[in-house]
Amino acid sequence: MTEFKFGLIGGGVMGEALLSRLIAQKIYSPQDAIVSEPQAQRRAVLQQQYGVEVTDDNRKAAEVSEVLLLAVKPQILDAVISDLAALSLGDTPNPESETVIISILAGVPLSKLESAFLHRPVVRVMPNTPATVGAGISAIAAGKAVKPDHLERAQNILGAVGEVVEVPESLLDAVTGLSGSGPAYVALMVEALSDGGVAAGLPRAIASKLALQTVLGTAELLQQTGMHPAELKDRVTSPGGTTIAGVGKLEQAAFRSALIEAVKAACERSKELGR
Numbered sequence: 001m002t003e004f005k006f007g008l009i010g011g012g013v014m015g016e017a018l019l020s021r022l023i024a025q026k027i028y029s030p031q032d033a034i035v036s037e038p039q040a041q042r043r044a045v046l047q048q049q050y051g052v053e054v055t056d057d058n059r060k061a062a063e064v065s066e067v068l069l070l071a072v073k074p075q076i077l078d079a080v081i082s083d084l085a086a087l088s089l090g091d092t093p094n095p096e097s098e099t100v101i102i103s104i105l106a107g108v109p110l111s112k113l114e115s116a117f118l119h120r121p122v123v124r125v126m127p128n129t130p131a132t133v134g135a136g137i138s139a140i141a142a143g144k145a146v147k148p149d150h151l152e153r154a155q156n157i158l159g160a161v162g163e164v165v166e167v168p169e170s171l172l173d174a175v176t177g178l179s180g181s182g183p184a185y186v187a188l189m190v191e192a193l194s195d196g197g198v199a200a201g202l203p204r205a206i207a208s209k210l211a212l213q214t215v216l217g218t219a220e221l222l223q224q225t226g227m228h229p230a231e232l233k234d235r236v237t238s239p240g241g242t243t244i245a246g247v248g249k250l251e252q253a254a255f256r257s258a259l260i261e262a263v264k265a266a267c268e269r270s271k272e273l274g275r
């Protein structure tokens, strides 16, 4: 039997985001990766695009993997667990050859995964879609059976797609509400800024370019200088000028409160999904 090293269960949006970067960064070669995905069309895309082996049999992927990444929706987890029930998953006294299970499922607690996978090493992770271009950020929490070698394997994988922070598991729902879901909030903002530019008379292509680069450049400036966002806002707002007129409108529309509430709502939904 072929020995794979990286098994992906669920070749959807986030699974592909991680897979694509791991292959591009040569963390795993296509021959060392296998994806289990029930949709034939998705299997064909993944096989064609990345040269990986594909299957519709979760057990096949799990059996041959040193790292098994679970990337299905939380609602599908029970089906996956029953597929993988009783698999030995590298059952060995040597922790180095034991399969590490990495779950990126929003909300699903380590305790559920550990009891389903017979106390195997499980790492719970919340990544985000900028992982596709190596600009992701993942928060990770290690399960009880995770040894340093296992954690290193998980960190190597996530480190290849962006930054990694370790947090207590109790904070992962909050992470989900902020950085896991955050790319959608930022994408809405870029789209709305572009719409604003069009409303003010700019051609769409120029408005979109200005909107995107403004978000990118502002993030870069804050990161490189370590400046507090409030200080940057103060620097941009000239007395009696244009920016304070715009900021006034944002405050009137409760822009900041909307973002705070969005993060809180997504955190709550993550908790619900885990119940």
Ligand SMILES: NC(=O)C1=CN([C@@H]2O[C@H](COP(=O)(O)OP(=O)(O)OC[C@H]3O[C@@H](n4cnc5c(N)ncnc54)[C@H](O)[C@@H]3O)[C@@H](O)[C@H]2O)C=CC1
Binding pocket: 009, 010, 011, 012, 013, 014, 015, 036, 037, 038, 039, 042, 058, 071, 072, 073, 074, 076, 079, 080, 104, 105, 106, 126, 127, 128, 129, 180, 181
């Ligand atoms: N999309 C995102 O930005 C992020 C998603 N996540 C988590 O990643 C997981 C997947 O989310 P998405 O990629 O957005 O969803 P998705 O729906 O794009 O991908 C899920 C994939 O799993 C496949 N699937 C369905 N049943 C299956 C089964 N029984 N066995 C194997 N595969 C099966 C589906 O066909 C689909 O391709 C979720 O648990 C989500 O919480 C985490 C961080 C960010």
Ligand SMILES: O=C(O)[C@@H]1CCC=N1
Binding pocket: 106, 176, 180, 181
């Ligand atoms: O929307 C979701 O449920 C997933 C988890 C974080 C981002 N996407």
